[in-house]
Amino acid sequence: MSAGQVRQIVLKGRLVDYTLHRRARRTLGMTIDDRGITVSIPTRASIAETERFLLERSNWVVEKLAEWAARPKPASFEVADGTRFPMLGQTCTLHLSHGAPHVEWVQGVGKREVHLRVRPKEAPRRALLRAVQNYALGYFGGRIEEYGWMLQRYSPGLELPALHLTNARTRWGSCSRISGIRLNWRLIHLPNAQVDYVVAHELAHLIEMNHSRRFWEVVELLYPDHPQAQAALRNAHKIIPAW
Incomplete structure (x- = not known):
């Protein structure tokens, strides 16, 4: 480009x-x-x-x-062993080591960790970014499957398009029956409720490719708490770190 x-x-x-x-x-x-x-x-x-x-x-x-x-600038962070950053609204701690590349996500009661092993000459930031984006792709895919199942009950026979990540700065997502659903990977830093709202919003466009009254009725069907999540997204810049 x-x-x-x-x-x-x-x-x-x-x-x-x-x-x-x-x-x-x-x-x-x-x-x-x-x-x-x-x-x-x-x-x-x-x-x-x-x-x-x-x-x-x-x-x-x-x-x-x-x-x-x-607007306050996003908090930048150094990628090193012990670095903390938000994942799905929770603080995630990075455990960094060297060796054969490997990523393991660990979630327990009140904690979230990522164990990242990188080659000695590989940039840790790049490796972590790749790990976070891969995690986002899998997580978003699961949410699309769940809300897609709900939508298919409303509209039997509806086919769900492919999912892609986007690096957009001003849009959380987009939906097209041709190019698929695109979600901003940075959503993975935000609480689950805000991710679910964006997923429901984009899936609703499979029924109405506009923001008509019918469109919002579909959003309401999929995610009744959408007004609260939509309002919370306005403060997303306070959570998402500067990559």
Whole structure:
């Protein structure tokens, strides 16, 4: 994927950078996260169209940039023996050693541990990240099976699409009958209830590919406590560590 072109524009009297990507798409789109503004445009769209798109949304853009600037930075952590980090809302302790690669997750009453063995020259952070993402893939798959079973009772014959992990910065998940269900791997750091809500939300899109009243009725059917989980997700940045 291209790194994009960095450009500048004046919005509300402020010079701001934005990263421009040309994509095989029909409309202009924009995301704002900790990296700044990213604009995706159709391959034949002009810079004038792009700047008009940004200017028309200048109030919202400047407001969102200010929100991200004021947001506390995620806590970074050093990957070493004894490091602690959140997994499914609980504190997980890393036990790091050297040797033939091996990962073992241990969960007991009031504790969660990961025993990670890496080759002497391998970067522990990379090995731990791989272990966490693999754990997330398996855990999310189990939750999709459970909620998918509930959904299939509502809609017999419904086929569940494949699951993939995503590294998105601003979306927890997406769903398509063609490309499958994509869940942000960072969800694995959050409590079970928030993971389950996102799973139920994306599965509900197999019935309604929008956010209509019927869609929320399906979400309600799958996960009645969705308002509380949805509200809790707003504070996810306080939990998820900086990788």
